[in-house]
Amino acid sequence: xxxSGALAxxxxxxxxxxxEFSADQITSAGGKTRVANIFYRDDRWRLEHRETGPVxxxxxxxDKQVMWLxxxxxKHYKEIPYDTAQAPKVQExxxxxxxxxxxxxxxxxxxxxxxxxxxxxxxxxTDTYYQWVATDIHFPLKLARKDGSWxxxxxxxxxxxxxxxxxxxxxxxxxxESFDGPKEKAPPAPDAKM
Numbered sequence: 001x002x003x004s005g006a007l008a009x010x011x012x013x014x015x016x017x018x019x020e021f022s023a024d025q026i027t028s029a030g031g032k033t034r035v036a037n038i039f040y041r042d043d044r045w046r047l048e049h050r051e052t053g054p055v056x057x058x059x060x061x062x063d064k065q066v067m068w069l070x071x072x073x074x075k076h077y078k079e080i081p082y083d084t085a086q087a088p089k090v091q092e093x094x095x096x097x098x099x100x101x102x103x104x105x106x107x108x109x110x111x112x113x114x115x116x117x118x119x120x121x122x123x124x125x126t127d128t129y130y131q132w133v134a135t136d137i138h139f140p141l142k143l144a145r146k147d148g149s150w151x152x153x154x155x156x157x158x159x160x161x162x163x164x165x166x167x168x169x170x171x172x173x174x175x176x177e178s179f180d181g182p183k184e185k186a187p188p189a190p191d192a193k194m
Contacts, residue, residue, distance in 0.1 A: 018042045019040065019042055020041045021090075021157055021162070023154040023157040024036075025037070025038045025088075029150045030149075037050075038088065040088065044167045046166045047060075055069040055070065056072050057070035058070070059166075059168075061082070066079055066080070066081065067079070067081070067082055070173065071176070075170075075173050075174065077169060077173045088152075089140070092133055092140055094118055094120050095120070097118055097120050098120065099119045100118050101117050102116055103115050108134070111137060113133055114132070116132075117129075129146060134157075137159055141155075
């Protein structure tokens with residue numbers, strides 16, 4: 001009896017399950033495709049961009065309401081305010097969803113998926129998306145606008161603990177406070193076109 005009481009107490013203290021994963025993220029929008037490695041926890045994520053450019057890592061800390069753009073070659077970073085449009089759409093239910101209909105089954109990246117057609121109310125307009133949800137890991141592997149203008153796909157998804165170190169600023173990086181140019185914007189979010 002004591003053991004079951006202790007177990008019930010432990011379960012009551014355990015926080016709700018949080019999503020943690022790493023994956024390859026492929027985003028297509030405006031005729032361009034971007035590839036990044038993503039490391040994700042519900043209130044923070046890290047994108048390691050594969051294209052060349054000054055910013056090669058973006059760390060988003062929703063819990064601190066900041067984004068850090070790392071310029072690794074220079075060992076500097078730029079801090080900008082968190083933008084909600086940057087949040088990856090990695091939940092099975094989309095914000096503003098008004099209807100969902102299963103329209104098929106497919107295998108993506110070795111996972112069985114159910115393909116859904118989803119209508120989403122965004123402001124005064126309604127958009128339609130296709131979403132492929134992996135039934136074995138309960139994860140949306142692909143999301144695309146029906147008109148083909150935007151798509152994000154996750155490959156090699158590994159559900160599980162992600163190290164806290166990935167979401168910290170490197171100790172040897174200095175702030176780019178002397179930057180006097182125009183206000184720098186975040187790199188385009190993979191899901192910002194939604």
